[in-house]
Amino acid sequence: MGKHLLQLVHKKNRKGALEISFGWLFAIIAGIAIIFAAIYISSKLIGSSQETISAETGKEISILLNPLETSFESAQTTSITIPTETRINNICDDFGAFGRQGIRLDQKSFGKWVNTNTMVYINNKYLFSESMIEGKKFYLFSKPFNFPFKIADLIYMTSSTKKYCFVDAPYEVINDISNLNQSNILFENCSDKTVNICFNQAGCAINVNLDSKTVKKNKTTVYFSGMNEDNYALMYAAIFSDKENYECQVTRLLLRLKEVSNLYKEKIISLQGIGCTDTLSASLDNLESFIGNSTTSKDLDEIAVKAAEVEEINNAGVCLVW
Amino acid sequence: MVATKPYRFFPHEFPFKFESCLIKNRKGQLKIQQMIFMIIAVLLLFIMVGLFFLSISLNKMQKEATSLAEKNSMLLVAKLANSPEFSCENAFGSNKPNCIDFDKVIALKRNIAKYSDFWGVAKIEIRKVYPNEGNISCTDKNYPDCGDLKILDKNVEILSYASTFVTLCRKEFSETGPYNKCELARLLISSQDKT
Numbered sequence: 001m002g003k004h005l006l007q008l009v010h011k012k013n014r015k016g017a018l019e020i021s022f023g024w025l026f027a028i029i030a031g032i033a034i035i036f037a038a039i040y041i042s043s044k045l046i047g048s049s050q051e052t053i054s055a056e057t058g059k060e061i062s063i064l065l066n067p068l069e070t071s072f073e074s075a076q077t078t079s080i081t082i083p084t085e086t087r088i089n090n091i092c093d094d095f096g097a098f099g100r101q102g103i104r105l106d107q108k109s110f111g112k113w114v115n116t117n118t119m120v121y122i123n124n125k126y127l128f129s130e131s132m133i134e135g136k137k138f139y140l141f142s143k144p145f146n147f148p149f150k151i152a153d154l155i156y157m158t159s160s161t162k163k164y165c166f167v168d169a170p171y172e173v174i175n176d177i178s179n180l181n182q183s184n185i186l187f188e189n190c191s192d193k194t195v196n197i198c199f200n201q202a203g204c205a206i207n208v209n210l211d212s213k214t215v216k217k218n219k220t221t222v223y224f225s226g227m228n229e230d231n232y233a234l235m236y237a238a239i240f241s242d243k244e245n246y247e248c249q250v251t252r253l254l255l256r257l258k259e260v261s262n263l264y265k266e267k268i269i270s271l272q273g274i275g276c277t278d279t280l281s282a283s284l285d286n287l288e289s290f291i292g293n294s295t296t297s298k299d300l301d302e303i304a305v306k307a308a309e310v311e312e313i314n315n316a317g318v319c320l321v322w
Numbered sequence: 323m324v325a326t327k328p329y330r331f332f333p334h335e336f337p338f339k340f341e342s343c344l345i346k347n348r349k350g351q352l353k354i355q356q357m358i359f360m361i362i363a364v365l366l367l368f369i370m371v372g373l374f375f376l377s378i379s380l381n382k383m384q385k386e387a388t389s390l391a392e393k394n395s396m397l398l399v400a401k402l403a404n405s406p407e408f409s410c411e412n413a414f415g416s417n418k419p420n421c422i423d424f425d426k427v428i429a430l431k432r433n434i435a436k437y438s439d440f441w442g443v444a445k446i447e448i449r450k451v452y453p454n455e456g457n458i459s460c461t462d463k464n465y466p467d468c469g470d471l472k473i474l475d476k477n478v479e480i481l482s483y484a485s486t487f488v489t490l491c492r493k494e495f496s497e498t499g500p501y502n503k504c505e506l507a508r509l510l511i512s513s514q515d516k517t
Contacts, residue, residue, distance in 0.1 A: 023353045030361045034368075041372070049379075056386060063394045069401035071409075071419040097436045123440045124405070150406045259436060260406045266429035274495035319493055319500050322411040 050114045054105040057082060058120035061103060065125050068142040070153050077141040077180045079160075084108055087134045088157070090127055090241075091119065092248035094295070097259065099252035101125045126249050128156050128241040135159035139182045143233040147226075147304070148311035149264065149322040151257050154233050154249075156240045158184055164239075165190035167198045170210070173232060197239055206239055213301055215239060222246050225300035227308060234300070251295045254303075258288050264321050276319035283310045384517045388481060391513035395443060395484040399511040402441070403488045414491040414502040422448065422509065424492035428465050431473050438474065444514040445483075446474040448490060452506040466492055479515040 061080060068076045084107050091102035101122045106115050126145075137160040142153045158164065165186040166173060177185050190196050198204035200211065207216040214221050215238035222243055224234035238246050261284050268278050287306045294303070314321055402408060403420045407430050410421035427448065430437065448471040455469030490507040493500045 021353075023357055026354065026357055027361075030357075034361075034364065038368070052383060056390070059390050063390060063397055066394070066397035066401055069404050071401075071404040072417040098440060122442065124442075150409065150411060152406065256406070259433075263407060263426055263429045263433065266432065267423070267425045270425050270428070271493055271500070274493055274500050276493065276500055320413045322413050 047114075050107070050109060051116050051118050054107060054116040055118040055120060057086070057107075058103045058105045058118070061088070061105075062120050062122045062125070065122065065127070065140070065155055068140060068153060068155050070142060070144045075141055075143050075176065075180065076153075077139075077182065079140065079182075080138045082107075082136055082138075085134070085136055087113065087132055088129070088138065089132050090129045090157070090245055091131075092127075092245050092252065093121075094248050094251040094255070098123050098255055099248070101127050101252075103127070124152075126152050126154050126252060128154060128237040128245065128249060129158065130240075130242050131245055133157065133159040133162070135161040139180075139184060141180050141182065143176075143236065144230060145226075145233045145253065146228065146230050147253075147257060148307040148314070149260060151253055151260060154237050156236055158182070158240055160184050163194040165194040165196045167196055167204060168201065169197070169199050173199075176232065208235065208239065218242070223297040223300050225304040227304060227311065234297075238297075247295070247297055250297045250300065254291050254294060258291060261288055268321060271319050271321070276317075279313055279317055280310065280321055283313050388515070388517060391516070392481055392484070395481070395511045395513045398441060398443065399484040399486045399509060402446070402511065403486070403509060407437070410489075410491050413493075414504065418489055418491070418504075420486070421489040421491055421504070422507070424466060424471075424490050427471065427473060428460065428462070431460075431471065432462070434474055438476070441474075441511075442513070443474070443511050444476040444478050444480050445472070445510070445512040447472050447483075447510040448488070449508045449510065450490065450505055451487070451508055476514065480512040481515045483510045483512045485510045 064078065064080060068078060070076050086108075087106040089102075089104040089106065091104060093100045093102060102119045103122070104116065104119050106113055108114070138157055139160060140155055140157050142155045145151050145154050160183065163184045163186060165188075166177065167190055169177075169187065174187055178187065186194060195206065196204040197206040197208060199208050201207070205217065208214075209216070213224050213235075215224060215235065217238075220243040222238045224238050226232060226234055234250070237249065241249070265281055265284055268276075268281050272278055283306075287303070287310050290306050291299075291303055403422050408422045408427060410418050410423045413423060414421065450469045455467065457470050458464065458468040460466075460468035460471040485508050488507050488509045489504050491502055491504040494503040
């Protein structure tokens with residue numbers, strides 16, 4: 001009797017246990033593996049598509065910088081609007097014959113910033129901005145930089161979200177900037193919310209001293225210089241960019257100056273063949289050696305003096321080289 | 323003391339029980355095989371669909387890259403003549419937009435190795451339009467009596483050319499002294515075809 005009862009209980013327990021066949025178990029495990037693989041692959045795909053979008057937008061921006069090349073205009077202006085909130089990282093590299101300009105874009109996706117690693121490099125552009133600017137609309141303007149001949153067009157980029165206010169700016173600066181019609185640059189109604197730029201006085205976020213040709217910003221000082229009507233091209237560069245970017249771009253500009261100067265020296269040799277006398281080569285050599293390996297904006301003013309001498313000699317010649 | 327009942331073996335029962343067990347195992351194995359085949363088929367389907375979408379997106383990306391390269395050439399050609407390595411500046415009198423200094427670009431051709439990646443294009447060429455001097459390629463020996471100056475000529479597959487008309491100026495010799503000579507030319511640019 002007792003043995004019979006024990007057998008009955010055993011049978012009942014077996015019925016109560018979850019009976020899963022091997023087939024089901026296998027299907028569940030395989031299913032889970034497939035689902036995880038699908039999630040992993042789709043997340044990777046989303047990441048790579050974000051990289052692609054960022055690279056494409058970066059390339060588009062670099063292409064849109066081409067029309068900013070000036071001919072005989074004093075400035076060119078344009079704006080770029082990107083549909084999604086974007087961070088433009090400005091990377092400057094002064095390695096090689098000309099150095100290079102890099103752009104890396106991070107965009108907002110589902111309310112979160114997605115950092116990308118894809119860089120777009122442009123060798124023939126000089127973009128002055130803070131190392132990272134954020135927004136949907138970006139204003140750009142360019143000015144030619146002659147030192148003493150044209151070296152490049154300097155491109156200044158700001159975000160529409162950041163407003164700059166010029167306090168007591170000289171007439172030339174007001175004239176230069178107000179013609180650009182950039183809504184984020186003001187000359188009156190400065191407030192705490194705007195980045196104020198003072199001229200020949202202290203107390204602003206950015207202080208410009210036109211006598212010592214310095215721009216003080218975030219406890220750092222950079223130097224600018226210029227020639228003729230383009231006297232302020234590097235000053236704007238110093239205002240709108242941070243020290244690291246500015247110094248790197250100045251080094252790149254000096255590298256290009258040397259290369260363009262070499263082209264002029266070769267041109268002078270061919271001009272001698274048609275009866276032009278060479279009065280410039282020595283002073284161009286002098287300018288080049290003076291620049292030497294200069295990598296700081298501190299030397300700009302002294303280089304400008306030499307450049308002015310070179311320009312004077314060129315203008316006095318019968319055969320103008322530039 | 324309880325006496326145990328001796329076990330009686332019925333030989334006719336055994337083969338029947340063994341056979342039913344074998345049939346059950348075979349059915350189970352068949353089901354597992356079916357499952358494995360199904361999973362492999364589903365995986366293959368996923369892989370094929372993935373490859374299909376990958377090829378579509380790669381194709382789209384290539385097209386986008388080509389279109390961007392063409393757009394770059396088009397916008398660059400309109401402004402290249404004003405860049406320092408090409409522009410006349412004030413060497414030929416008054417300010418001349420879209421004016422290329424022939425004496426300077428022939429020097430640029432000699433130093434092109436440094437500039438090979440500078441503009442991000444594969445070919446830069448200047449062809450004289452008027453006066454037409456044919457397809458005589460410009461070298462240091464025949465300059466300026468030539469019609470085609472290949473400034474940058476990378477040995478790669480290229481996209482279609484973008485071009486613009488420019489003034490091509492140089493200094494010429496005369497008995498009264500050097501004078502400026504300007505001709506009509508076309509500046510052509512092409513990007514590398516990476517497809």
